[in-house]
Structures are given as structure tokens and as C-alpha cells.
Amino acid sequence: MTVIEPHVERDHVPAPDDATTRQGRAWKNRLFKLAMLFCMFVAFGTLAVLLVDTLVTGWPALSSQLLTGLPSTVAGEAGARPAILATLYLGALVLLFSVPIGVLTAIYLEEYANRERWWNRAIEVNIQNLAAVPAIVYGILGLAFIVRGIGVGRVVLAGGLILTLVVLPTVVVASREAIRSVPDSIRQGAFALGATKWQVVWRQVLPAAIPGMATGAILALSRAVGETAPLIMVGAITYVAFNPTLMGPYTALPVQIYNWTKQPDADFQVLAAAGAVVLLVIVLSMNAVAIVLRNRYRRQW
Amino acid sequence: MTIRALLTLLSCCAALTLTAVGCGGDDESSGDGGSLISTDGSSTVGPFTTRAAEDWKSDGGGDVTVGISGTGGGFERFCAGETDISNASRQIDEEEVALCEEAGVEYVELQVATDALTNVVPTSNEWATCLTVEQLSAIWGPGSKVSSWNQVDPSFPDTPLKLYGPGTDSGTFDYFTDVINGEEGASRTDFSASEDDNVIVQGVSGSEGGLGYLGFSYFEENQDTLKALEVDGGSGCVAPSVAAAQDGTYTPLARPLFMYVKLSSLTDNESVSDFVSYTLENAEAIATEAQFVPLNADQIAEQQQKLEGATS
Amino acid sequence: MTTADATVARPAATTLPRKKVRWGEQVVHLVLFVAAAISVLTTVGIVVSLVLPALDFFREVSPVDFFTGTTWAPLFLDAQFGVVPLVVGTFVISFWSALVAFPLGIGVAIYLSEYAAPRATAFLKPILEILAAIPTVVLGYFALTFVTPFLRDQLNVQVEIFNALSASLVLGIMLIPTVATLSEDAMAAVPRDLRDGGYALGADKLQVSTRIVVPAAVSGIIAAFVLAFSRAVGETMIVLIAAGQLAQITFDPRETIETITAFIGATGNGDVPTGSTEYKTIFAVGLTLFVMTLVMNLISIRLVRKYREVYE
Numbered sequence: 014m015t016v017i018e019p020h021v022e023r024d025h026v027p028a029p030d031d032a033t034t035r036q037g038r039a040w041k042n043r044l045f046k047l048a049m050l051f052c053m054f055v056a057f058g059t060l061a062v063l064l065v066d067t068l069v070t071g072w073p074a075l076s077s078q079l080l081t082g083l084p085s086t087v088a089g090e091a092g093a094r095p096a097i098l099a100t101l102y103l104g105a106l107v108l109l110f111s112v113p114i115g116v117l118t119a120i121y122l123e124e125y126a127n128r129e130r131w132w133n134r135a136i137e138v139n140i141q142n143l144a145a146v147p148a149i150v151y152g153i154l155g156l157a158f159i160v161r162g163i164g165v166g167r168v169v170l171a172g173g174l175i176l177t178l179v180v181l182p183t184v185v186v187a188s189r190e191a192i193r194s195v196p197d198s199i200r201q202g203a204f205a206l207g208a209t210k211w212q213v214v215w216r217q218v219l220p221a222a223i224p225g226m227a228t229g230a231i232l233a234l235s236r237a238v239g240e241t242a243p244l245i246m247v248g249a250i251t252y253v254a255f256n257p258t259l260m261g262p263y264t265a266l267p268v269q270i271y272n273w274t275k276q277p278d279a280d281f282q283v284l285a286a287a288g289a290v291v292l293l294v295i296v297l298s299m300n301a302v303a304i305v306l307r308n309r310y311r312r313q314w
Numbered sequence: 315m316t317i318r319a320l321l322t323l324l325s326c327c328a329a330l331t332l333t334a335v336g337c338g339g340d341d342e343s344s345g346d347g348g349s350l351i352s353t354d355g356s357s358t359v360g361p362f363t364t365r366a367a368e369d370w371k372s373d374g375g376g377d378v379t380v381g382i383s384g385t386g387g388g389f390e391r392f393c394a395g396e397t398d399i400s401n402a403s404r405q406i407d408e409e410e411v412a413l414c415e416e417a418g419v420e421y422v423e424l425q426v427a428t429d430a431l432t433n434v435v436p437t438s439n440e441w442a443t444c445l446t447v448e449q450l451s452a453i454w455g456p457g458s459k460v461s462s463w464n465q466v467d468p469s470f471p472d473t474p475l476k477l478y479g480p481g482t483d484s485g486t487f488d489y490f491t492d493v494i495n496g497e498e499g500a501s502r503t504d505f506s507a508s509e510d511d512n513v514i515v516q517g518v519s520g521s522e523g524g525l526g527y528l529g530f531s532y533f534e535e536n537q538d539t540l541k542a543l544e545v546d547g548g549s550g551c552v553a554p555s556v557a558a559a560q561d562g563t564y565t566p567l568a569r570p571l572f573m574y575v576k577l578s579s580l581t582d583n584e585s586v587s588d589f590v591s592y593t594l595e596n597a598e599a600i601a602t603e604a605q606f607v608p609l610n611a612d613q614i615a616e617q618q619q620k621l622e623g624a625t626s
Numbered sequence: 627m628t629t630a631d632a633t634v635a636r637p638a639a640t641t642l643p644r645k646k647v648r649w650g651e652q653v654v655h656l657v658l659f660v661a662a663a664i665s666v667l668t669t670v671g672i673v674v675s676l677v678l679p680a681l682d683f684f685r686e687v688s689p690v691d692f693f694t695g696t697t698w699a700p701l702f703l704d705a706q707f708g709v710v711p712l713v714v715g716t717f718v719i720s721f722w723s724a725l726v727a728f729p730l731g732i733g734v735a736i737y738l739s740e741y742a743a744p745r746a747t748a749f750l751k752p753i754l755e756i757l758a759a760i761p762t763v764v765l766g767y768f769a770l771t772f773v774t775p776f777l778r779d780q781l782n783v784q785v786e787i788f789n790a791l792s793a794s795l796v797l798g799i800m801l802i803p804t805v806a807t808l809s810e811d812a813m814a815a816v817p818r819d820l821r822d823g824g825y826a827l828g829a830d831k832l833q834v835s836t837r838i839v840v841p842a843a844v845s846g847i848i849a850a851f852v853l854a855f856s857r858a859v860g861e862t863m864i865v866l867i868a869a870g871q872l873a874q875i876t877f878d879p880r881e882t883i884e885t886i887t888a889f890i891g892a893t894g895n896g897d898v899p900t901g902s903t904e905y906k907t908i909f910a911v912g913l914t915l916f917v918m919t920l921v922m923n924l925i926s927i928r929l930v931r932k933y934r935e936v937y938e
Contacts, residue, residue: 052733147860
């Protein structure tokens with residue numbers, strides 16, 4: 014009597030009794046894990062090398078003069094005070110503009126927009142696309158409309174507006190995530206108690222979503238502060254030896270570093286590294302604040 | 315609790331911005347254009363103007379911004395009325411004169427220093443010491459296919475030629491192409507072009523077969539990585555130097571450097587006339603500090619007379 | 627022992643009374659819509675600011691010449707407007723940086739998702755974010771002053787002082803967090819059951835990672851790749867500082883090249899006069915860039931939708 018044995022496709026799962034294959038497999042696994050570790054090593058190692066190299070190169074020029082002095086053609090006397098101040102002002106402007114607009118947009122998209130309507134879907138796709146646009150294109154936009162079109166000129170305000178546009182998609186996305194993470198039961202409970210839509214948003218949803226929004230805003234801010242390309246396009250001038258004002262010429266810290274990098278004189282390279290250290294301190298501390306915020310206020314629903 | 319934190323953060327930032335606006339009023343630099351002097355133009359002349367601005371400020375003067383968008387770019391802004399002073403490493407040309415006339419911008423042309431346009435190679439280059447004008451033209455002329463040093467002179471090694479030069483907005487470019495290639499703007503196009511002479515320094519000093527041309531001050535600043543080539547303009551090889559530029563033996567690459575000052579700025583803005591007179595008075599010191607070829611006393615007197623004539 | 631009273635008072639009508647219009651709510655709705663519309667205005671602005679001057683440009687320069695020409699010399703006397711060298715330069719940079727970012731990014735993602743202990747992950751992910759937060763100007767500086775000398779002196783790779791390789795390497799490292807975070811999210815979304823099933827059948831970690839998790843997460847991983855690639859295409863500062871300004875067609879990463887973004891960044895420095903040729907080339911080239919990144923973004927969205935595995 015023949016027994017029909019079903020033909021089973023043995024997959025590459027090894028036969029359990031085969032010792033050599035098991036050894037071979039163990040070896041392969043170790044190799045694979047090493048490969049993954051290697052990837053981690055390259056990524057984090059490069060980061061470490063970059064930070065150390067920048068710090069070591071810039072160390073000689075890290076002094077109060079860097080922070081309080083004015084730029085100069087003499088490397089020994091140069092400082093970055095106007096640039097640092099301008100960077101801080103730009104950051105303030107970006108926060109001032111992008112947070113309200115971004116949060117309001119996020120509220121609109123999450124709470125108010127009727128997804129059936131084509132224009133609301135268009136807005137959503139639109140924001141997704143804007144997030145992918147290179148920063149330099151925003152620079153071109155700024156050049157055409159803000160500097161030339163409205164005629165505001167190469168002033169701090171123009172730089173602030175353009176950077177706002179650059180980071181706006183980020184703020185919107187982060188705020189939307191934050192709003193979405195608020196459970197619906199909270200909203201329904203408020204509605205059940207007779208609240209209007211705006212009351213629900215303002216008194217229940219927003220307070221619960223604020224940590225997420227704050228994190229998003231700070232991350233967006235740290236990105237804006239480090240952006241160089243759009244500012245170059247709207248004319249953050251080379252040599253500015255006075256404190257920036259809202260409607261005055263300016264140069265931002267990243268642009269100052271860029272200018273110093275171009276100078277072949279070794280002293281200026283040191284200055285560039287020192288400037289980079291200052292910029293890194295600003296950016297990384299903002300990131301640290303954001304991460305701490307996120308971890309500390311993460312709600313468990 | 316976190317709402318309060320966020321609101322405090324926002325209001326702090328708003329306060330910061332307001333103080334920025336507020337401080338603008340009573341700082342030594344008011345951004346209202348009354349005392350702020352805006353200059354733009356040649357990246358060759360830029361360091362001179364910057365040095366002048368620094369010296370003037372430490373002597374009690376006001377604030378000056380210096381842009382380096384190139385002589386051509388500078389003139390376009392100048393004739394559009396956007397700047398008070400245009401730095402130029404060549405004279406204003408007919409088109410630009412017409413542009414300024416159309417816009418009603420009147421100006422006075424002042425020579426502030428002299429430049430010995432220098433051809434540079436890296437210090438590692440041991441074979442080249444002198445090039446004739448014909449050789450330079452063969453290298454840089456439009457459509458030139460010279461790609462290695464031995465094509466310039468058979469006694470040179472077969473090292474690939476890596477060319478670095480100023481971009482088309484640069485007065486240095488205009489001047490060089492004019493005297494070497496015979497026509498302003500006529501040049502081969504396959505070289506690394508940058509308006510910023512510092513990038514040229516970086517490029518040439520980092521390439522074994524590098525060759526570039528730039529303002530004398532940039533060579534002087536980087537003598538540890540660059541070597542200057544002597545130029546034979548028909549009467550023997552002459553090295554670029556302050557003396558050779560002043561007495562005219564460094565031909566054809568000795569050239570005047572200018573500041574064009576808008577007349578209306580001179581009369582309306584006291585700082586401008588203050589700054590310009592200061593610059594002329596101390597032209598020799600500033601040029602030496604910034605490593606340019608300074609004007610001699612007669613030349614300075616001539617320019618000062620010109621300035622006076624323009625404002626009377 | 628009362629039963630529910632059947633005579634509970636009921637409103638006379640069976641429909642609800644008409645909702646009173648709350649004007650406050652309408653105003654809020656309007657304000658919010660306006661805020662959202664700002665993003666639309668931005669896109670419209672980008673399109674308008676790019677398309678109109680670009681059209682103007684294409685009236686003077688034939689699109690065929692532009693898109694197929696192989697010499698990019700737009701600002702010279704005998705201007706050539708072939709954008710191919712710029713596109714090739716952009717592609718070379720993006721290709722090499724993708725070669726770095728994709729494998730390393732996936733490796734990091736697999737490690738964090740499958741191998742690392744949760745505590746280690748909580749510690750490592752923020753560090754990854756730090757890598758992503760480094761300003762690109764600092765990365766460009768690092769590429770020029772550390773990576774290029776390192777390649778030349780330590781590894782004996784004969785690169786030009788400005789070369790595509792240094793820029794690509796650094797750009798690739800910068801993109802690792804992008805690839806890693808998105809891929810890791812995609813892998814984390816793969817249900818545990820699939821993994822457990824694999825382990826139950828006797829598979830080891832290597833097999834589970836590479837044959838179960840990665841294929842299941844492939845749509846997210848591809849989206850990560852496309853996003854990273856599009857970021858590489860749009861990156862400006864790293865290439866501006868380290869890759870050079872020589873528009874030539876070469877696939878050798880040791881050579882100097884010029885990308886679209888570097889051209890825009892070097893030429894459009896805020897002082898370019900409106901209406902000039904330089905001004906218009908910026909827009910034509912900028913439009914090309916914008917369309918490229920837009921198309922990549924749409925492809926990425928499409929791919930995600932097409933290959934997304936749906937779990938019940």
C-alpha cells in the first residue's frame with residue numbers, strides 16, 4: 014500500500030540535528046550582528062569625531078571675545094556678536110510666527126476640517142509636499158516676494174519670515190501628531206457636558222497636546238537656527254559690525270561661519286570651528302530641552 | 315503647568331524681539347539709514363573698505379556694511395540707488411554709466427589703491443616661475459583646450475592644469491580678460507569660478523597643478539601656501555610687488571582700485587563724507603594694513619581734490 | 627414598586643429645535659481656515675515665483691538647449707545654458723551619499739529594532755537625533771577641513787580640494803538618521819506575531835530580520851530611501867562648501883563638480899539684480915530642482931500606498 018506523502022517544500026530552516034549547519038548559522042548570525050554593530054559604530058563614531066574635531070580645532074578661539082566681539086579682517090580680533098544676536102532674534106521671530114500659524118493649522122486639520130471636502134485634502138497633501146521642498150527654494154521664494162516683492166529688503170524680518178515658512182510644515186506635522194494622540198474619549202466627554210467645539214479644543218485638547226507641540230516647536234526652532242541656504246539667498250551680508258535690528262541688515266551665525274570657512278587663513282578656520290561650537294551648543298541644547306520635555310510630559314492614556 | 319511654561323516662553327521671545335526693535339533706536343547703530351553707510355562691489359576691494367571701516371569706527375566713526383557681490387553686481391545695486399558706495403576693481407563701463415544716468419544717480423570716482431593682479435600657483439609647483447602674456451592668453455582664452463602644464467611650455471611636466479578664477483561678476487575677471495585675452499569677458503568657461511577670492515586661494519593651494527588669478531592682497535595674505543608667477547608683458551619677467559605696481563613696470567596687470575561714491579549720499583549723509591575723507595586721508599596706512607599697493611602722496615592729494623570738487 | 631411612569635413629559639415636536647448659530651464658533655472656524663490656507667499660499671507663492679521668471683527665461687533660451695545641453699556657462703560672454711552638468715553633479719552626490727546612507731541606515735534600524743535592549747534604544751535614539759540636528763554648515767566645514775585632508779593624507783585617495791566624495795560621505799552620514807528612523811518605525815509596525823512565528827519555526831535572528839521583518843516593512847523602508855534621496859538632492863551647504871563650483875560632466879567622485887543647489891547658492895546671494903540673466907537662470911534651475919524633489923515625494927507616497935502590507 015502506497016502512502017502518498019505530501020511534498021513539503023522545505024524552506025531554508027535548517028534540519029535541527031545538523032550540527033555543522035547550526036554552527037554555520039551561529040557564525041553567520043554573529044557576523045550579521047557585527048555588521049549591524051559596524052553600522053552603528055560608523056554613524057555614532059562619525060558624530061563623535063565631528064564633535065571632537067570641531068571642539069579641538071575651535072578651542073583656541075573660544076573666548077568671550079568670540080561672543081562679544083565684532084567681526085574683523087584680523088582673525089585675532091574677530092568676534093561674532095552681531096551674528097549670534099541675529100540668530101537669536103531670528104529664532105524668536107520664527108517661534109513667534111510659526112507656532113501660532115502651525116498650531117492653528119493643525120487644529121483646523123484635525124478638529125474642524127471635513128475630510129470629504131477636496132480643499133481640505135489638498136491642504137493636507139500640500140503640507141506634505143512643502144515638507145519635502147529644499148530649503149534653498151524657500152530662499153528663492155523669499156528673494157522674489159519678501160525682499161523684492163514686498164520690498165522689505167535684506168532685513169531681519171525678511172529672514173525671520175522665510176525661516177518660518179521653512180519650518181512651518183514641521184510644526185504642523187508635530188502639532189497634528191500631538192493632537193491626534195489625545196484620546197477621543199476626552200473630547201466626547203466634553204461634548205457630552207455641553208461644550209462647544211472651540212471650548213473642547215481650547216480647554217481639553219490643547220492643554221493635553223501642549224507637550225507634543227512644544228517638542229515640535231523647539232525641534233523646528235533648532236532647525237531654523239541652523240539653516241544657512243535661505244539666508245544666503247536673501248542677503249545676510251558679509252560684513253556687519255553692529256547689533257542687528259528688526260528692519261536692519263544682519264548676518265546670522267551659520268552665515269558667519271560659512272564666510273569664515275571660505276577664508277583660507279588658518280586663523281579663520283579656527284574661528285569657523287569656534288563659531289560652529291557656539292552654534293552646536295545653541296542647537297543641541299534646544300534639542301536636549303525638546304527631548305526632556307517629550308520624556309517628562311509623555312502622558313499615558 | 316505646561317501651558318504656562320509655553321506661554322511664558324512665547325512671551326519671552328516676544329519681549330526679546332521687541333527689545334531688538336527698541337534697542338535699534340538708541341544703539342550706536344540706528345538702522346534707519348541716516349548714519350548707516352552701505353557699500354557693495356568688488357571682492358578685491360572689499361578687504362580694503364572693510365579695513366577702512368574698522369579703522370574709522372575705532373577712531374569714532376559709525377557703521378558700514380560691506381558686501382562682496384562683485385564689481386558688476388555692485389554697480390547694478392549702486393545705480394539702482396541701493397548703496398552709498400560701490401567698490402570696483404575696474405572702471406565703470408559704458409553700460410553702467412548709462413544705467414546710472416537713467417536712474418539719476420550721480421557719483422564721483424575715487425581711486426583708493428592700486429592692485430597688482432597676481433597669477434598664483436601652489437608652493438609645491440617648482441617648474442613655473444614666469445609666464446608671458448601670450449602663454450596666459452593661450453591658457454585662459456575662450457575655447458582654449460589647454461589642459462596640462464606641458465602644453466603651456468614643453469619643459470613643464472605633464473601635470474593636469476586645474477584652473478581657478480573669479481566669476482563673471484568680478485572686476486578682476488573683467489580686467490584680466492580685457493588685457494590678456496583682448497576683450498572684456500572673453501574667457502574659457504571650464505574653470506572653477508568663484509566671486510570669492512578666498513575660494514580661489516583654497517582651490518589653487520590645494521591642487522598640485524593649480525593655477526589662478528586674483529588680487530595682490532589675497533596673495534600677500536597667503537604666501538605660505540601660494541607662489542606668485544612673474545609676468546612678461548613684453549619687456550622681461552616682472553614679479554608682482556608694491557614697487558613694480560607703483561612704478562608701472564608690472565604690466566599689463568597693474569590696475570587702479572576704485573570707490574565710487576554717490577553724490578547725494580555725500581551731501582545728505584554726513585557720515586558718508588566723513589568716512590570717505592577719512593579713507594582718503596589714511597589711504598596709505600589702510601592699504602598697507604590690508605596688504606594692498608598704496609597710493610603715493612601725490613595721488614592721494616589728487617583724489618582729495620577730486621572729492622572736494624565734487625561736493626562744492 | 628412603581629413601574630416606569632409612562633407619562634414622562636416629552637417635547638411636543640419630534641425634531642430637535644434648530645441649532646442657534648454661535649457666531650464665535652464661525653469666527654474661530656474662519657480663523658483656523660485662514661491659518662491653514664497660509665500653507666497653500668506658500669505653495670502658490672513658490673510656484674508663481676519660480677514659474678513666471680522661468681517662463682521668461684525659456685522665451686530667451688530654448689528648453690531643448692537647456693535640458694540637453696552639456697555645457698553650463700550661463701554667465702559668460704558666449705553663454706551656454708545646458709543644465710546637464712548640474713544635474714549630473716547633483717546625481718553623483720546623491721548617488722554616493724545614498725550608497726553610504728542606505729546600508730548604514732538600514733543596519734542601524736535593524737539593530738535598534740531587533741537587537742538592542744529597550745534601554746539601549748532609549749539612549750541611542752536621541753543621539754541619532756543629535757546627528758540629524760547638526761547644522762549643515764558645520765557638516766560642510768567638517769567635509770572640507772577634515773574629510774578631504776583625511777582622504778588625501780590618511781587614505782591616499784587623490785581627491786581634488788573640492789570634490790564630490792567628501793561631500794557625499796558627509797551627506798550620507800547626515801542622512802543615516804532619516805533612513806534609520808523611518809525604517810525603524812516601519813519595522814516596529816510589523817506585528818510581533820510574524821516574528822514569533824519565525825522564531826517558533828526555528829529561525830534565528832538573522833533570518834527573522836532579513837526574511838520576515840524587512841520584507842514586511844519594505845514600503846516604509848522604500849519611503850525612507852526616497853525621502854533621504856530627495857533630501858540629498860536638495861542639500862545646499864555641504865556641497866557649496868566642499869564640492870566645488872566647476873560644472874562638468876564626470877562620474878568620478880574625486881573630481882570637482884557643481885550641483886544645482888550650489889549654483890543657486892553661489893549665484894543668488896541676494897544682490898542679484900532683478901531681470902538680469904543670472905536672476906532668470908536661478909529660477910529656471912530652481913524650478914528644475916523643485917520639480918525633481920516634488921516628483922520624488924509623490925513617488926514615495928505612491929510607493930508607500932502600493933506596497934503597504936495590511937495587517938488585520
